[in-house]
Amino acid sequence: MKNWLQKLLVSTVAVLTLGLITPSHAIWENLLEHNNNHRTQLSKQSTATENYIDTVQVHEAEDAEAVSEAVLAQAKEQAYVKFGSKIGPKISNEFDNIIFPKIEEVIHMTLDNVNQEEMKNLAITEKPSGNYSEKMFHIYNASTGKDVIRFHVRTENRPFDGYYYNFHYHTYTDQFASHYDLGEIYWSKNTPPKWLS
Numbered sequence: 148m149k150n151w152l153q154k155l156l157v158s159t160v161a162v163l164t165l166g167l168i169t170p171s172h173a174i175w176e177n178l179l180e181h182n183n184n185h186r187t188q189l190s191k192q193s194t195a196t197e198n199y200i201d202t203v204q205v206h207e208a209e210d211a212e213a214v215s216e217a218v219l220a221q222a223k224e225q226a227y228v229k230f231g232s233k234i235g236p237k238i239s240n241e242f243d244n245i246i247f248p249k250i251e252e253v254i255h256m257t258l259d260n261v262n263q264e265e266m267k268n269l270a271i272t273e274k275p276s277g278n279y280s281e282k283m284f285h286i287y288n289a290s291t292g293k294d295v296i297r298f299h300v301r302t303e304n305r306p307f308d309g310y311y312y313n314f315h316y317h318t319y320t321d322q323f324a325s326h327y328d329l330g331e332i333y334w335s336k337n338t339p340p341k342w343l344s
Contacts, residue, residue: 218271222284225284269295283300296316298329310335314328
């Protein structure tokens, strides 16, 4: 805590209580310890975030199964980055148990149709869109820059029902024209927070 703020609080307490109560040093030690723990936690989160690069390439993986596992781990991570701390905790159970297994199935199916050389060049975008935009992540060929498959989530407002999250994907096989449903999660009748919040 800043020294001037500490002095101000001590003075305020002394004035308000006419000097009968003086703040003990234990209060300041607890506040400082809490503040330092919070800073350490934020520093760890910041370091983890800085360790990410704009695009994660999975070409270091040795075989198709390792590539698949790396892609799935990054896919789940990017989904939760998009959900943020306000949406993620409320939909995590349904997402993990209903939606993500379908995403896994689609990713496996897509990777089965990609040759070994292409698989080495696969990457996942790392910047999910915020606000109310749909993009969760795209899997693409890093050497050509072309998307292979796009995973999105759309916020839908249904009159009298409330808000739903519609999870779906688009694929290169039809130039991303078709919308393939993965499932829905109900939010509530209240307007949901923006993505990444």
